[in-house]
Amino acid sequence: MAGYFESEGDCMAKWSVKDIPSQVGTVAVVTGANSGIGWNTALELAQAGGEVVMTARTAAKGQDAVERVRREVPQAKVRYEQLDLASLRSVREFAKRVSSGGRLDLLVNNAGVMRIPVRQETEDGFEMQMGTNFMGPFALTLLLMPALLKSDAPRVTTVSSGAADMGLKRIRFEDMQWKQGYKPWNAYCQSKLADLMLMTELGRRSEAAGKRVLSNAAHPGFARTNLQTSGVGRELTPVESFLMPFMSHDAAHGALPTLQAATDKNAAQGSYYAPEDFFHLKGDPVLIGLPKPARDGGAARRLWDAAEEMTGVRLVDTMLVTA
Ligand SMILES: NC(=O)c1ccc[n+]([C@@H]2O[C@H](COP(=O)([O-])OP(=O)(O)OC[C@H]3O[C@@H](n4cnc5c(N)ncnc54)[C@H](O)[C@@H]3O)[C@@H](O)[C@H]2O)c1
Numbered sequence: 001m002a003g004y005f006e007s008e009g010d011c012m013a014k015w016s017v018k019d020i021p022s023q024v025g026t027v028a029v030v031t032g033a034n035s036g037i038g039w040n041t042a043l044e045l046a047q048a049g050g051e052v053v054m055t056a057r058t059a060a061k062g063q064d065a066v067e068r069v070r071r072e073v074p075q076a077k078v079r080y081e082q083l084d085l086a087s088l089r090s091v092r093e094f095a096k097r098v099s100s101g102g103r104l105d106l107l108v109n110n111a112g113v114m115r116i117p118v119r120q121e122t123e124d125g126f127e128m129q130m131g132t133n134f135m136g137p138f139a140l141t142l143l144l145m146p147a148l149l150k151s152d153a154p155r156v157t158t159v160s161s162g163a164a165d166m167g168l169k170r171i172r173f174e175d176m177q178w179k180q181g182y183k184p185w186n187a188y189c190q191s192k193l194a195d196l197m198l199m200t201e202l203g204r205r206s207e208a209a210g211k212r213v214l215s216n217a218a219h220p221g222f223a224r225t226n227l228q229t230s231g232v233g234r235e236l237t238p239v240e241s242f243l244m245p246f247m248s249h250d251a252a253h254g255a256l257p258t259l260q261a262a263t264d265k266n267a268a269q270g271s272y273y274a275p276e277d278f279f280h281l282k283g284d285p286v287l288i289g290l291p292k293p294a295r296d297g298g299a300a301r302r303l304w305d306a307a308e309e310m311t312g313v314r315l316v317d318t319m320l321v322t323a
Pocket residue numbers: 031032033034035036037038056057083084085086087110111112113114132159160161162219220221222223224225226227228230254
């Protein structure tokens with residue numbers, strides 16, 4: 001039975017971490033790798049033999065995350081790098097450090113924040129959810145393009161959310177940074193829709209430039225991570241805590257759609273993975289269709305052009321060709 005997005009994967013065999021192909025010889029960056037889905041993604045990529053750059057905002061959290069992976073996988077090739085997506089300066093510095101290391105095969109744009117109760121701004125004046133979840137990753141993806149294009153099979157996997165199909169279900173071009181009428185949930189939904197548009201438009205523009213970057217996305221479902229409490233600024237209510245086990249899965253399961261999108265050799269350009277249950281909240285990953293708002297190509301092109309303008313980072317510069 002299809003959920004709120006049309007499922008395309010019902011007839012496929014269940015996908016699990018055992019299906020992750022060897023990552024030996026590959027180099028990946030996972031953003032927000034100190035907790036939740038990002039940490040589990042980094043762990044499994046390292047377990048499969050990949051070299052993984054784990055980003056965090058602070059050295060204490062980043063080193064601790066690396067140590068926790070090494071305890072599970074003693075031979076893991078993991079290292080910490082500082083990255084704050086709410087700062088374009090930090091994004092530029094990180095991209096420079098990683099690019100100077102040479103080739104990058106996989107970028108997992110995972111880091112995110114949700115439902116910041118009172119409007120906040122990033123260092124560059126973007127609304128905090130739009131800035132952290134979309135503007136920062138947009139600039140990062142483009143700035144890492146020279147390293148990605150050194151790979152034979154460059155891939156960018158974007159961690160979006162079912163929230164992309166909730167809230168206003170559109171990009172608020174008239175006030176993308178919520179200077180008027182800030183609504184925490186709607187701002188999160190817009191940022192996650194923007195993530196899916198970044199994903200589709202990156203695939204389209206890279207192919208138009210004759211430099212194929214496999215760009216796809218994942219929705220983790222409802223995973224028990226810090227996300228539910230970090231943004232709202234409060235603990236879960238007793239009712240939320242009671243319902244959570246029935247509606248959600250753990251962070252390791254929540255990472256499976258991301259891991260399939262990031263590693264499955266059959267993954268197609270623009271593919272989107274989510275948990276299999278009716279509402280795509282929990283369970284094993286399946287391929288699903290993109291929600292309708294994310295299929296608006298005109299809006300995606302407009303958003304991309306606006307993001308280039310706002311971040312000052314252009315694909316044409318980082319790919320050195322006309323897209
Ligand atoms: N947990 C869920 O149910 C769920 C559902 C849908 C989508 N998602 C998405 O999954 C992704 C991972 O979230 P999670 O559930 O693991 O939550 P989490 O809070 O455990 O992880 C979020 C990560 O992002 C990092 N981060 C936050 N702000 C940052 C910044 N300014 N710069 C760099 N890193 C920053 C955090 O440090 C953390 O490592 C997010 O993009 C989220 O929107 C999660």
